[in-house]
Amino acid sequence: MVHVHNMSFGYSKKYLLFENLNLSLTRGHIYGLLGKNGAGKSTLLKNMIGLAFPQAGTCQINGQPAAKRLPSVLEDLYFLPEEIYVPALTAEQFVKHTAGFYPQFQQAELHRYLREFEVPWGAILDRLSFGQQKKFMIAFGLATNTGLFVMDEPTNGLDIPSKVQFRKIMASALTEERCMIISTHQVRDLDSLIDTVVVLHDRKIVLNQGLDQVAERLTFTTHSTTDGLDVLYAENSVRGQQVILPNTDGRYSRVDLELLFNALISNKSSVLQHLNQPEYEKSF
Amino acid sequence: MKNHFNFRRFGQLFKKHSVENFKQYALSTGVLIGSMTLVMGFIAYLSGSPIVSQQQAIFFILFLLGSGFIFTSSIFSNLGNKNQAVAALSLPASHFEKYLVGWLYSFLIFSVVFTASFYVVITLIVNLDEWHSQEKEILNVFSAEQEVYGAYIIYAFLHAVAIWGAIFFTKTQFIKTAFVFLVLAGLLTTLNFQVLEAIFQQDLHVATPFTNVGFQVDKEYYSLELPEQQQRLIVLVPIVLALLFWATAYARIREKQL
Numbered sequence: 001m002v003h004v005h006n007m008s009f010g011y012s013k014k015y016l017l018f019e020n021l022n023l024s025l026t027r028g029h030i031y032g033l034l035g036k037n038g039a040g041k042s043t044l045l046k047n048m049i050g051l052a053f054p055q056a057g058t059c060q061i062n063g064q065p066a067a068k069r070l071p072s073v074l075e076d077l078y079f080l081p082e083e084i085y086v087p088a089l090t091a092e093q094f095v096k097h098t099a100g101f102y103p104q105f106q107q108a109e110l111h112r113y114l115r116e117f118e119v120p121w122g123a124i125l126d127r128l129s130f131g132q133q134k135k136f137m138i139a140f141g142l143a144t145n146t147g148l149f150v151m152d153e154p155t156n157g158l159d160i161p162s163k164v165q166f167r168k169i170m171a172s173a174l175t176e177e178r179c180m181i182i183s184t185h186q187v188r189d190l191d192s193l194i195d196t197v198v199v200l201h202d203r204k205i206v207l208n209q210g211l212d213q214v215a216e217r218l219t220f221t222t223h224s225t226t227d228g229l230d231v232l233y234a235e236n237s238v239r240g241q242q243v244i245l246p247n248t249d250g251r252y253s254r255v256d257l258e259l260l261f262n263a264l265i266s267n268k269s270s271v272l273q274h275l276n277q278p279e280y281e282k283s284f
Numbered sequence: 285m286k287n288h289f290n291f292r293r294f295g296q297l298f299k300k301h302s303v304e305n306f307k308q309y310a311l312s313t314g315v316l317i318g319s320m321t322l323v324m325g326f327i328a329y330l331s332g333s334p335i336v337s338q339q340q341a342i343f344f345i346l347f348l349l350g351s352g353f354i355f356t357s358s359i360f361s362n363l364g365n366k367n368q369a370v371a372a373l374s375l376p377a378s379h380f381e382k383y384l385v386g387w388l389y390s391f392l393i394f395s396v397v398f399t400a401s402f403y404v405v406i407t408l409i410v411n412l413d414e415w416h417s418q419e420k421e422i423l424n425v426f427s428a429e430q431e432v433y434g435a436y437i438i439y440a441f442l443h444a445v446a447i448w449g450a451i452f453f454t455k456t457q458f459i460k461t462a463f464v465f466l467v468l469a470g471l472l473t474t475l476n477f478q479v480l481e482a483i484f485q486q487d488l489h490v491a492t493p494f495t496n497v498g499f500q501v502d503k504e505y506y507s508l509e510l511p512e513q514q515q516r517l518i519v520l521v522p523i524v525l526a527l528l529f530w531a532t533a534y535a536r537i538r539e540k541q542l
Contacts, residue, residue, distance in 0.1 A: 088307070
């Protein structure tokens with residue numbers, strides 16, 4: 001669905017934010033795009049959807065250059081930025097005049113999402129709190145049923161119950177026809193939501209793997225001591241040492257996204273090397 | 285072709301723009317009517333007579349160009365605000381449709397609303413008093429005698445400059461566009477004068493860009509201009525410039541990045 005090929009981009013020609021970046025995203029997945037503040041997550045998303053143009057390489061959506069912003073591409077794409085804009089209209093008026101641009105829009109779904117988010121239908125949008133506005137736009141974006149739904153820091157401004165609701169609704173809205181991308185630096189907000197993790201660090205995509213594959217290769221656990229363990233990465237916590245170990249016995253553990261992210265950006269390459277080494281099937 | 289223009293989609297976009305900006309446009313029309321009433325009413329009150337049609341023509345031209353330039357400078361202000369720009373650029377409509385909605389509102393619809401507002405105000409002022417039985421007259425903008433309608437052609441040129449500035453600049457579009465326009469107009473006039481003086485190798489009295497040159501030789505004053513039957517071609521200058529600026533503005537909207 002989204003293909004980024006040898007893309008280079010920078011706000012000035014002297015300093016490139018990305019260099020020869022490659023990334024492919026397919027339908028049927030919820031991707032979590034992780035990166036530190038300033039890593040370029042929002043810029044990468046803007047390039048992907050045609051709001052910024054690569055200096056070299058290409059960004060394509062369904063085989064079309066994103067930078068052209070063709071209506072046929074845009075009607076299958078919904079982008080929710082971190083800072084949203086809502087006009088001074090009621091939700092009903094907004095939907096009446098905007099939904100028609102999205103051929104797959106489902107009003108019944110919108111009402112369901114709004115009920116779950118507890119956003120009033122008759123309210124004037126720009127008079128709602130920021131969190132309510134954001135929930136409305138998330139609900140609207142989901143109801144457009146676009147093949148590509150891109151969200152930049154969608155949980156910023158949401159309270160804790162709304163974040164829980166957000167995860168539930170997002171999970172229920174994923175279909176085989178949809179590709180969802182959620183960019184965040186609040187790694188915990190993506191727990192039990194995404195199925196593929198993409199990590200942006202040092203101008204590169206350092207990881208683009210399904211959580212299943214990660215769990216197949218790595219074990220996330222807590223130990224009182226790391227003595228005698230083949231530790232790939234460890235962090236102190238109040239409960240002891242949180243560690244990442246090679247998964248040698250084939251048992252699946254829950255991927256601790258925050259620990260994995262910290263390991264990847266710590267510039268200790270052992271976790272990455274382990275994830276990227278070729279896997280050989282046992283023949284006996 | 286559907287990716288460039290589609291009537292149904294354009295209609296939807298036009299409606300969306302109208303609904304979202306109705307209050308602002310209604311208020312702007314109110315301010316325009318109020319300003320014209322205040323200025324022209326004050327002049328009529330001070331002079332104690334209804335404004336004559338020549339004065340009305342001057343007010344018509346000044347208000348049309350001034351208010352049109354200000355209004356057009358703000359027509360794409362949403363592209364200068366990051367949050368609004370994301371919503372505008374990612375909306376599934378073509379660049380041409382988005383540009384056309386702004387163009388229609390700031391040129392065609394503005395011209396109609398302005399002309400109607402002007403007539404409302406001038407009719408009100410002229411009929412507000414008996415003016416000691418002085419003759420009352422109302423300007424006919426479309427009369428071939430005064431040719432006030434030529435102001436629409438100048439407005440087309442100013443509109444094109446303003447709409448280019450509205451898309452090119454992200455903040456304080458009106459001030460920046462006006463500044464660039466005045467600097468360029470000053471440069472053009474100065475350079476035109478200097479170059480023509482170099483060509484004629486003498487002091488010139490007047491050298492207006494695209495129109496005429498005036499100079500004196502042995503106490504004889506000469507004015508060099510196009511033959512009378514070709515003078516109307518000068519009207520093509522603002523039209524061609526307007527077309528160029530409109531095209532540049534459209535290209536700019538296609539290249540807009542955030």
